[in-house]
Amino acid sequence: MRDLRDKGSREAPGEGAQRLTKDSAIIPGPSRVSVVVPTWNGGARFRELLVALASQELDEGFELVVVDSSSADGTAEAARAAGARVHSIPQSSFNHGGTRNLGISLASGDLVLLLTQDALPVGPHYVASMVATFERANVDGVYARQVPRPDCDPILAERLRLWSASRSEPVLQVLAPGDARASAALFARLPALERYLSCAFDNVASAVRRRTWERIPFPERSFGEDVAWAREVLLSGGAVAYEPTAVVEHSHRIDMVREFKRLYCDHRNIIELFELRTVPSWKSVRGGWRGQVNVYRRLLDGQRLGRLERWYWRAYSVPYAFLEGAAQFLGARSHWKTEESSFWRWFDRRVRKGV
Numbered sequence: 281m282r283d284l285r286d287k288g289s290r291e292a293p294g295e296g297a298q299r300l301t302k303d304s305a306i307i308p309g310p311s312r313v314s315v316v317v318p319t320w321n322g323g324a325r326f327r328e329l330l331v332a333l334a335s336q337e338l339d340e341g342f343e344l345v346v347v348d349s350s351s352a353d354g355t356a357e358a359a360r361a362a363g364a365r366v367h368s369i370p371q372s373s374f375n376h377g378g379t380r381n382l383g384i385s386l387a388s389g390d391l392v393l394l395l396t397q398d399a400l401p402v403g404p405h406y407v408a409s410m411v412a413t414f415e416r417a418n419v420d421g422v423y424a425r426q427v428p429r430p431d432c433d434p435i436l437a438e439r440l441r442l443w444s445a446s447r448s449e450p451v452l453q454v455l456a457p458g459d460a461r462a463s464a465a466l467f468a469r470l471p472a473l474e475r476y477l478s479c480a481f482d483n484v485a486s487a488v489r490r491r492t493w494e495r496i497p498f499p500e501r502s503f504g505e506d507v508a509w510a511r512e513v514l515l516s517g518g519a520v521a522y523e524p525t526a527v528v529e530h531s532h533r534i535d536m537v538r539e540f541k542r543l544y545c546d547h548r549n550i551i552e553l554f555e556l557r558t559v560p561s562w563k564s565v566r567g568g569w570r571g572q573v574n575v576y577r578r579l580l581d582g583q584r585l586g587r588l589e590r591w592y593w594r595a596y597s598v599p600y601a602f603l604e605g606a607a608q609f610l611g612a613r614s615h616w617k618t619e620e621s622s623f624w625r626w627f628d629r630r631v632r633k634g635v
Contacts, residue, residue, distance in 0.1 A: 313343070327358055329399070329400055337405055346364045391490070419489070544632075
C-alpha cells in the first residue's frame with residue numbers, strides 16, 4: 281500500500297439531467313454519478329441522510345437509487361419524496377452482495393457510490409471527494425473515512441478508531457497494476473495479516489467504477505462482500521483507494537450479541553479469504569481476555585466519564601473482552617467444525633442469521 285498520488289484522466293459528465301429542485305443535488309434522470317442505498321425501516325437517521333445527500337455540492341448533481349426491503353415506517357416514501365428511484369424487494373431476499381449488485385444495475389452512473397442507511401456524510405463535499413479520487417487516480421474502488429457518532433459508547437468508539445477506515449492519510453492498495461498473474465503471485469507470498477490489510481474495503485461508505493463492477497460484481501455473500509470484492513479486484517491487477525477527505529459519521533450502540541455475531545462472521549470470512557487466524561486457541565482467548573480488559577480499563581481511565589459511568593463501562597468491558605476473543609476464535613474454526621458436527625451447523629446458522 282502506498283500514498284494515493286497517481287494521476288488519471290477525467291470522465292465526461294452526464295448530459296441531459298436536471299436537478300429535482302434548485303436546492304437539491306439529487307437529479308431525477310441518468311447521470312454520470314449515482315448513489316445507491318439499501319434500506320429497511322431507516323427511521324429518522326435515513327431521513328437525515330436524505331437531507332445530507334440533497335445538500336451535497338456537486339455541479340452536475342447525482343442520481344439516487346434506493347433498494348428498500350419492504351420497510352413499514354415510510355422509508356420508501358421519504359426516499360421518493362427526496363427524488364430517489366426506489367425499488368422494493370422482499371425483506372427475505374436481502375443479501376449484502378446481491379442487493380448492492382441490484383442497486384448498481386438499476387443505477388445509470390459510471391461511478392456508483394454506496395452508502396448504508398445510517399452512514400451520514402460529514403459536510404457538503406462528501407460525494408465530490410469520492411468522485412475526485414477516481415478522477416485523479418486510475419482506481420476501481422474507493423472507500424471513505426468513518427468517524428463514530430457523538431453518542432457512541434467509549435469502548436466501541438475506540439475500536440472504530442483503530443479500523444482501517446479511520447486513518448488520516450490517503451492510501452492506494454494495489455499489488456501489480458494491470459498484471460493479474462503477478463498480482464496473484466505477490467498476494468500468495470504475503471503474510472496472512474498483510475493479505476487481509478491489503479484488501480481493506482467497507483461498503484458502509486464506498487464507491488465503485490461501473491466498468492470494473494461489470495467484470496467483478498460483488499459476490500453473493502451474506503457478510504463481507506466488500507472485502508471479498510476488493511480481494512478479487514486486487515488479484516485481477518486492479519487498485520482500491522482509501523480517501524480520508526470523504527467522511528461519514530457511522531456507529532451503533534454497543535450490543536454484546538450483535539458484536540459477537542459480527543466478529544464471528546468477520547473472522548469466518550477472514551480465515552476463508554486470507555487464511556488468517558487471529559485467535560488460534562481457547563488458551564489464546566483466555567490470555568487475550570485479561571490483556572484486553574486492562575486495555576479497556578486504561579482507555580476508560582483516560583476519558584472524561586462520571587464515576588458511575590466509568591464503573592459501568594469497566595464492568596461491561598469484562599464479558600465484552602471475552603466475547604471479542606471467543607467470537608474471533610469460533611468464527612475462524614467454523615468452516616471445519618460445521619463439516620463434522622450437526623450442532624455446529626445449527627450454531628453457525630443461528631449466529632449468522634440477521635447479520
